[in-house]
Amino acid sequence: MKKILIIAAVVVVLAIIIIANLSSGKDATEVQTEKVFRADITSKVTGNGKIYPVSEVDISAKVSGEILAINANEGDTVKVGQVLVRLDDQQYQAMLDRAKSSILGARAQMKLAKTELERTKELFQKKLVSQADLDISQANYDNYESQYYQAEANLKEAQDALDKTVLRAPIDGVVIRKNKEKGEMALGSQFQADMIMGIADLSRMEARVEVNENDIINVSLNDSSSVEIDAFQDTTFRGMVTEISHSASTVAAGTIEEVTNYEVRILLLDKVPSFRPGMSATADIRTKTVKNALNIPIQSLTAREREKLEKAEGVETTPAQREQEEQAENPKLKKEKKENEMVEVVFVVEGDVAKMREVKIGISDENYYQVLHGVNEGDEVITGPFKVLSRTLKDGELVKVKNKEKGFVRED
Secondary structure, eight states, X not given: OHHHHHHHHHHHHHHHHHHHHHHHHHHOEEEEEEEOEEEEEEEEEEEEEEEEESSEEEEEOSSOEEEEEEOOOTTOXXXXXXXXXXXXXXXXXXXXXXXHHHHHHHHHHHHHHHHHHHHHHHHHHTTOSOHHHHHHHHHHHHHHHHHHHHHHHHHHHHHHHHHTTEEEOSSSEEEEEXXXXXXXXXXXXXXXXXXXXXXXXXXXXXXXXXXXXHHHTTOOTTOEEEEEETTSTTOEEEEEEEEEEEEEEEESTTSTTOEEEEEEEEEEOSOOTTOOTTOEEEEEEEEEEEEEEEEEEGGGOEEEEHHHHHHHTTOOOOHHHHHHHHHTTSHHHHHHHHHHSEEEEEEEEETTEEEEEEOEEEEEOSSXXXXXXXXXXXXXXXXXXXXXXXXXXXXXXXXXXXXOOOOOOOOO
């Protein structure tokens, strides 16, 4: 009888062990994982904008007149000094002729006044004229000399106005727009441009992109960049940051959708003849690179309350802390504590158990974070499922690794 009881007890124990194993296998949470590894990591800042020429000049008339000829059309290549536009110059030629006539008369009067002044000086030395006579002769000469210089200035002004009836190309480039035609009036002004055409050097192009205020502090001059242009599918162009704006542009100011951006100019190092001003572009600016950094997948990082992390690590609480925990039963206090005590963690698989570890991260790229401390190379971190990792997974929970086969290759 005793032997039968012993055998029965053994059977019961074995049954309990088998049931426990079956239950534990059933209760284990299925997760996906990836190992921590070392590799170079580069952080990037993304901006959207358009392509523009580095050098672009608007051709406007500085004097008014009818357009007699336009010697270039949109798309034509022009050279420095090439005549682009001729205006009606008749009135300006007449002004020049009058200025030349005036200067001849002023020169003759000044010469006569100078001769009179010299004669008066001789007579004054011989005491044949008074000081008053000498002063009058000197004043006459100064007056005619002033008139001569004024006539000379009028001549230069008339010549300058005549020269401005011919508009020449200030740079080598391509005519990218033409706003007027032969026979129209050019409303010349020194203060308000009346553009006739625009010229751009299409051999040097730049991307002008908007970068968010939270990212602009990471961008520096000469940072390298990759630029994608919508018109050139599956092609990336090399670029370099040449200018960072110090003034902000704000969209939807005063609303909850308000966005503050700063313009960044990126010189395109690759030359493509078919670039056109105004093409849409997206730039990835490389702001920092860390060599041989510890890498974890972005999706493996989550957050938990520090209180749970400390309990998981076996940190004993003081009576004061326990009293604070009791007070935290108040929903409002508990909410505040939760918001203020969140820490970044990852879950590392040790055997069949998920272990929660606090980590400190550095820079990141599209897929990975740099880890400063908290995990080691070769550790197996949990990357999903998202709902389990972000909400329900607990320290010490049984897990079952079930990684899907994927041909993922990391891009450095």
